[in-house]
Amino acid sequence: MENFSEWYHNILETAGIYDLRYPLKGCGVYLPYGFKIRRYAFEAIRDMLDESNHDEALFPMLIPEDLLAKEGEHIKGFEEEVYWVTHGGTTPLDVKLALRPTSETPIYHMMKLWIKVHTDLPIKIYQIVNSFRYETKHTRPLIRLREIMTFKEAHTAHSTSEEAEAQVQTALNIYKTFFDRMGVPTIVSQRPEWDKFPGADYTMAFDTIFPDGKTMQIGTVHNLGQHFAKTFELEFETPEGGKDYAYQTCYGISDRIIASIIALHGDEKGLILPPEVAPHQIIIIPLLFKGKEEIAMNKAKEIYKSLKNTYRVKLDDRDIRPGKKFNDWELKGAPIRIELGPRDIENNKLTIYRRDTGEKFQIDEDNLLNELNTLIDSIENTIKEKAEQKVKSFITILDNHDVNNIKETLSTKKGVVLVPYDENIYTEEFEEEIDASVLGTTEYDGKKYISIAKTY
């Protein structure tokens, strides 16, 4: 783990997650194993959004130039990142089309057609799509992509600012719970004015801390106020018969949550996957001794059948040495392995190996389902607690704003530095001086701080 970046790039390939050899910078391929991790992670966020009365929808990827340019601050914020389509075949287009960097403009253009009276509100929709940003900084697989393959963007419209404010809190809770379920600890900051989402009133951001001590923004919640509503004329008739503009929020996560699960939970042997997103939660490995293969294989099939409706279980019956199988599944981060040899079977025992702690222990076969139940919970908690300890060890609270102190801490301890909030230093000049990013203002242990870090 000394060279985290090397470890990270290697694991994407050796664990069969992602192939970055695609011949276009900032783009890569989700391999089947990685695709399953992505699928289970985004199934979790889908469940949570649906649970919270959001509706999934789907909007076009192509945005006509005049539509994208409609909200001044927004287009200014994205003009250096937008990809343009200029031809249909050999025919030049009369209006060039943007590949969506994000979908405020197409969605709010349609909302104008949907919103007439206050009872048409609230609207709470989301889509999980690819989006495109011509990132000029260092691109990194699943971290800084030019084609963001898994861009979950939610957009809401409300009839009062109080309701929009409440929706921001709801979104923050959804993300907090989601990142918790992924075992990824985060620090929440309100981004500074100079680094908020283009066109937003304010931006709340979730940052996690990678093993190399750099932070990464893995989710954002924006209160858009009425900026976009005024630009897109999202006007509605109020209950009193008057007129008002809608109050909006939007919030997004991306492939970065996949990168975080890999980065925060992995170790020298490879991935350690939270059971919720593991493509295979349990691997059954029959130990085939000469002349006794049948016993182990039959028992393995029996156990497979007894588990397959409850867990994502795989029977590894490849004709290779057990040790090779053990290494493969430790590399791929399968949470639980069940080994069974003829002697175990005679004694009605099974050997369990848990990837998160590396422990190996015997259990009674009749007790398997109960054991697995408690084991899955224990693994989830252990993975989460380990990550929490690592992230906590990367947080330093200073009781002063001394620039050298801050720089010293960032270069030695790394991670996040919290200094007492003071509006006089909450400036871009200060950010220049410390040669790091001001993440924003952060509540920590009930106090208000300015959070500072080197970021991805």
Ligand SMILES: Nc1ncnc2c1ncn2[C@@H]1O[C@H](COS(=O)(=O)NC(=O)[C@@H](N)CS)[C@@H](O)[C@H]1O
């Ligand atoms: N180039 C990128 N590669 C991967 N993820 C990215 C990239 N750019 C942004 N993200 C992720 O996408 C999230 C949402 O992007 S954003 O610009 O902050 N917010 C929006 O686009 C709003 N429309 C809410 S979806 C960010 O918090 C970040 O985690």
